[in-house]
Amino acid sequence: MSTQRDYYQQLRRLIDERLATVIERDEPVSMYEPARYVLQGGGKRIRPVLVMLACEAVGGDPIQAIEAGVAVEILHNFTLVHDDIMDNADTRRNRDTVHKKWDSNVAILVGDELMGIAYKTLLNTKTDRLHELISVFTDGVIEVCEGQSYDKEFEALPSVTEEQYLMMISKKTGWLVAISAHIGAIIGSADARCTQALLSYGRHIGRAFQVQDDLLDSVAEAETFGKPVGADILEGKKTYLLVKALQCAEGEDLELLRAVASHNAKREGLATQVRALYARLGILEIAKKKIAEDTAAAIASLNALPDGNGREMLVWLADMLLDRTN
C-alpha cells in the first residue's frame, strides 16, 4: 500500500510544481497575486492525479496528461472561488477565501481569469483528439455551473427528492471527477470500451466523493477538515444526509429537519443537534453504505481495463477516497 501512496504523492508533487509555474505574469498585481494564492493553496489534487492515472491505465504516459490534469484542477479552483462568494464561505483549506482576503470583485475576476488559464493549459496537451478533449472539458464547465445553479435553487426549497439531489451533485461535483477519468482516457488514446469503463469509474467515485463530503460536514474534526464543520446544516444545504433524514424522521425530529431545510431553525447549537439526530436516525450508516456501494461499483468498472499499475492505482485511489478525513 505504501508504494501506491508514494506514487500518488509523486504525481501530486509534479502537479503542485506545475501549478506553481502555470501563471506566467505578475501584473496586474490585483489579479495575479490572488490567482497564485488560489493555486498554491494545496488540496488533494485528486482530479489531476485521476487524469494522469486514467491515461496510464489505458497504456498512455501519465506525464503526457499532466497539462490537462492541471487544467482540470484550475477549472475546479475557479469554481471554488466563485462558489465561495455565493455561499458566503470565509474559509477554505484553513485559509481565508479570496473574497474574504481581498473582495468580491477581485474574486469574480480571478475566477474568470482562472478559467482562461485552464483552457490555455489544456491546449498544451499533445493529442490528435483535440476537439474531443476540449468538448469534454467545456461540457464540464457547463455542467458544473448548472450543478451550482441547482444547488442554490434547492437551498431555497423546503425539500428535494433523493433523485433531485443525486442529479444536482452529479453535475456540481461528480462531473469534474468523471471528466478527469474521461480526459485521461482521451489523452491515452483509449478505445471506446476503456473510455466507457473510465467514465463509469469517474461517475461512481465522483458521487461517492460528494456523499463523503456531505458526511464529513457532520463527522469531521474542524482542523483536519479545513473549513467549518456543520456549515452545510447552518446553510440549509440539501445534502445527502438531510435528504435521507427527511425521508426517515418523524414527529419532532421531522419538524426540526424541516426547519433546517427551510432556514427556520434557531442557529444556536443547531449543528451539534442535527449531527446527533443524524447519528440517532442511522443516517451516517446509510451514507457510509451509499459511499461503499459507489466505490465498489467504481472499482468493478475497472474490469474492462488492461492489468497494470494504472488500473491498480485507480483501485487504490477509490479506497483511499473512502477513508479520507478531509
Next chain:
Amino acid sequence: MSTQRDYYQQLRRLIDERLATVIERDEPVSMYEPARYVLQGGGKRIRPVLVMLACEAVGGDPIQAIEAGVAVEILHNFTLVHDDIMDNADTRRNRDTVHKKWDSNVAILVGDELMGIAYKTLLNTKTDRLHELISVFTDGVIEVCEGQSYDKEFEALPSVTEEQYLMMISKKTGWLVAISAHIGAIIGSADARCTQALLSYGRHIGRAFQVQDDLLDSVAEAETFGKPVGADILEGKKTYLLVKALQCAEGEDLELLRAVASHNAKREGLATQVRALYARLGILEIAKKKIAEDTAAAIASLNALPDGNGREMLVWLADMLLDRTN
C-alpha cells in the same frame, strides 16, 4: 452605402437568430432564463459581424464563421454581465442589468455559464486550424480579464499616463475586437500577411471604438446611449478624455479633474460640469482626432487584402463605427 448597411443588417439578423437558439436547455431556470435575457438584449453585434467579414475578406465563406462570431459575442456578453456587477451598473442597453434584475450570485453564475457556452459554440466551427482558433479565443479571455483588472486598479489611482490608459483599453475592449478579425482570418484560411493585416485593422478599430465610447459618455443623449450618460465621470473612470484633460488643465480646472479622478468631487452636477470643461479645453476635439486617426490606420491596414466585398465592408464598418451615437 445603403447596400452595405443592408448587408450588415443581414449578417446581424443571422447572428441574432443564432443567438436565439444557442442556449438549448431550459433548466435550471435560475440560470437559463437570465442567460437568454442577456443574449437577447440586442446590441450592434459588431464583433460577430467582424468575424464574418474578416473571413469573407480573405476569400472564405462568411457563413462558415458564424459559430465563431456568435462565440465571441457570447464571450463579450459574459464580460458585460460580470463587469456590471463590479461597476455597480444598473442599466445596460436600456434594460436592468442581470445582478439588478436577479442578484449578484445569479449574475456571477450566468457569466460563468456563458463562457462555457461560448467555447461550446466555438467548437462548432469547421476548420483545420482548431488549435490556433481556440488559442486566440482563450488569449482573448485572459486579456479581457487583465484589462478589467487594470481598469479597477486605475480607478483607485489619482492619475494614470496616456500609455497606461492605452494599454488598459487595448486589453479590456480592443482585444476582443482584434481577435474577431483574427478569428475570421483563421477560419477563412488566411496566409500570414492577410492575418497580420486583419489583426492590425482589428487593433486600430478596437481602440477607436473604445475612445469613441469614452467620448459618448460625455456627449451622447441618454436615450440613444442605452446607459446613463456621464457615468464614467461619476465613477472616476480613467477614460481617454480624463487622461488628456489632466494633461491640459491648469488651476481650478486641474483641481476639479484631480478631485474627479480621486473620487473626491461633489457628485451633484458633476457630470454636466466636467462635460462642459472637456468642451472648453478642446478635449472632445482631441478625442475625435484620435478616433479618426485610428480609423484611418485601420482602413490603411486593409491594403494588404484582396479586393472584394469583404474588404469594402470592413472599410464601411470602420467608418460606421466612427459615426455611431451609441
